[in-house]
Amino acid sequence: TKTFVEVQQRLDDVNSKLHETVSGAREIKSFVTELDELEKFDQVNDNYMKANIKVHKLMSLLDPAIVLISNLAIAAVLLVSSYLASIYTGEDKVQLVGNIAAYISYLQQIILSLMLLSMIAMFVSRGEVSARRINLVLRTVINITNPENAIKPGIIGEIEFKNVSFSYNNVNENDDKLTLNNLNFKIPKNSIVGIIGSTGSGKTSLVQLIPRLYDVTSGEVLIDGVNVKEIDLEYLRKNISYVTQEAIIFSGTIDSNIRQGKVDATKEEIEKAAKLAVADEFIEKFEAGYKSPVNQGGANLSGGQKQRLALARALVRKPKILILDDSVSAVDAKSEALIKDNLRTLKDMTVLIIAQKITSIKDADYIIVLNNTGGLDGFGTHEELLETSEVYKEIYNSQLGGYHE
Known part of the structure; x- marks a missing residue:
């Protein structure tokens, strides 16, 4: 979550700098500071890029980790199945083939669900950060309110x-x-x-x-x-x-x-x-x-x-x-x-x-x-x-x- 907070903060910096630069375009041109402002924007943009790279590095580890776990699980099923195949005979051995296929299918369904869950978790984490920032505004206490028994006198202007x-x-x-x-x-x-x-x-x-x-x-x-x-x-x-x-x-x-x-x-x-x-x-x-x-x-x-x-x-x-x-x-x-x-x-x-x-x-x-x-x-x-x-x-x-x- 801290990483996603940093991404949102860096995005704010980019938007603020972009708005400032566009609204002050005349001043920038008149003082011939285009290159200076471009360098400042590049710096802010680089910070945003680095924060995004950090997030994607973390998220990119999830899919390989899930795939590795799924392959290890399938390998474990095959290992157990090979042992059972060596000791089963007759109809039991024939049924074992169907059971192996069923277990592998179940594992793949579970792994696919985990991969989708990891993607949802990423969006939820980013959404949580945005929701917190919105709530800061929504929960701001209004300190100027109407009194309970507000009056409407005929205002004259004194x-x-x-x-x-x-x-x-x-x-x-x-x-x-x-x-x-x-x-x-x-x-x-x-x-x-x-x-x-x-x-x-x-x-x-x-x-x-x-x-x-x-x-x-x-x-x-x-x-x-x-x-x-x-x-x-x-x-x-x-x-x-x-x-x-x-x-x-x-x-x-x-x-x-x-x-x-x-x-x-x-x-x-x-x-x-x-x-x-x-x-x-x-x-x-x-x-x-x-x-x-x-x-x-x-x-x-x-x-x-x-x-x-x-x-x-x-x-x-x-x-x-x-x-x-x-x-x-x-x-x-x-x-x-x-x-x-x-x-x-x-x-x-x-x-x-x-x-x-x-x-x-x-x-x-x-x-x-x-x-x-x-x-x-x-x-x-x-x-x-x-x-x-x-x-x-x-x-x-x-x-x-x-x-x-």
Whole structure:
């Protein structure tokens, strides 16, 4: 079994390396590292070949061993039979010939069954290894579940963090490895809020706590005064649209991608969402319009087009809370400004925007500033933070060369 485990592990390595190489083909070509990557793949492939050879060496010993045992058994029957033939006479001797043929036939049937059993044993051993690996996934304990008495309150969009600390490793709340550390702030409903901080400060981790993609280590995340852990999980997520850093686009059509946000969306709703996301500009240039095909991963779309399409998908469901995780970074300045203006026109929606550039969020109603330890360095308007937040002033100075306009 250990040998079969090694084979599966080596096969995983081959598949992972192959996927990595194919998906990174442009980077490999641009850096002219084809030979280096080929050598790496050869190494991984050689390890897989060696593991397979080891398995087949072991399995190749079974058939010869079974054949040897069968021949020895037949030889033993013939040896005993020759002795009996020397002492039997008359009819007994004649019957002995039939008995010998019968015994040899029985032995051959038994040996054939053993050979088939050895082949089955090989497949069972390999299957056992695969089954164990599948069971690791199937038996994974789900740590984010619906409460027994889950509620479905009418979500308005007010968000509050009370003494929230979070770690991916479930460490103690007093540990220095916390990703988010003792956050306290309250976001009014229907406001636009920017979130900024240095790389690794926990911006994405913060917004992922709202739709319960993760649960807090300590403290509470409240929506309209209700702990998110008490709200029905499906209902909660239906009222939140989350646009990730990397725009995930599915193969199909532009229409089918937008409909993933709302399956029963009307044509008017789809077109309105596309217009709000400034995606209608490039969609209308396609000959088939909203029925234009989209390749896997959106390979036939530019980075900015994919981001705008992902935003349209989020807007079509008309969520009460919209989370944009640096999701317009590939959009040109003109389109970004139009998107921000369009978001201002939306009513009954709280918008959270994670950004790397201050210019993307300085006009927000409120701005959350995180420091390097995942703590709250500031919460307020652009003008207030220039006076109260050291982190915000440092970012502003580095990007715009001074904090007095």
